Amino acid sequence: MPVAQKMPPPRLVRLVERLREGVFRLHQRMMPPPVTMLEMITAGMVSQAVQVAATLGIADVLAEGPLTPEEIARQVGADADGVRRLLRALASQGVFRADRSGRFALTPLASTLRSDAEMPMRSIAIFTNAPEQREHWSHLLDAVRTGEPVMEKVRGVDVWTFFEKNEELADVFNDAMTDFSNFTLAPVTAAYDFRPFTSVVDVGGGQGAMLAAILARAPRAEGVVFDLSSAVAGAADTLRNAGLADRARVEAGSFLERVPEGGDCYLLKNVLHNWPDEEVALILRNVRRAIAPGGRLLIIELIIPEGNGSHPGKLSDLDMLLLVGGRERTEAESRTLLANAGFRLDRVIQTASPLSVLEATPV
């Protein structure tokens, strides 16, 4: 189970990130700018090649050891020359590795595409470059010109309705969200002590994985996953399978209207970034009305740092603009939204993942 993983200290992770940023900038300064720009322009090809390897399940096929392109192609139902060229291109990026005899093997990067990887990236790779998502991103120009999401224009419905109508894509999306969630559960539960709480409400808690991980760490606590009726059935399964049926329950509803009353810990993980400021204000006010005196609100998001450094939130922010009209926010922006809803931002806790935990108390 991912939460049992030992996490590196967030400070060490930030140091490594700064070193990487330094090397990256140095590399950029040393290369002729057109060469670096060409690499950026073609970066989407790498991403698409990863998606193809993930979709074909090549990393699973190589789990037992190296194989020739012909052997791989037979097992995944593809063309041997196509597979060889795909894997040669990916090996040039450190994903897969060819030996002298021309057989391909897994590398640590390629292993993340295995279905049974400890923190699998396969579904994220498949969803990010699914044809529909590529089509949405091809409208980024529109979103930047208008400041509006493009879904209504491109699909005639919002993104959630579009997923509802496309079950296959919805499955790919849900699997990707589960992979994202697994990627962040261990860092979040390692960075924040949930043991003092007795009643945790995961607002927009999705499939319930976060609440299950928290309750595993906080044996005194009970919990509720609050989400739309379309999501809570999956959450009930997660909680039952985790042996938490006696301490956790699900409740269906819209956080734009209300949230369950009386918790001493309210979580909003990867929820607020889906919404414009007006709806965020509404959600926060609903939590403010429901939270027990002395309770804590924890917002878990990609908090955009000041300055020009790289951070995944800066690209995810474009995804939010494009698909849902939401945004990734800075600490200052979050502080203001919290204050306007009757909360004081007390601490910003870094995790070993790019997510931060914003701890706020009602005032």
Ligand SMILES: C[S@@+](CC[C@H](N)C(=O)[O-])C[C@H]1O[C@@H](n2cnc3c(N)ncnc32)[C@H](O)[C@@H]1O
């Ligand atoms: C990006 S997902 C995050 C899920 C989960 N917190 C996580 O981190 O994996 C956003 C969640 O908000 C839920 N949601 C969207 N609109 C909602 C509403 N009006 N009321 C309650 N939940 C809603 C979605 O169903 C989804 O589970």
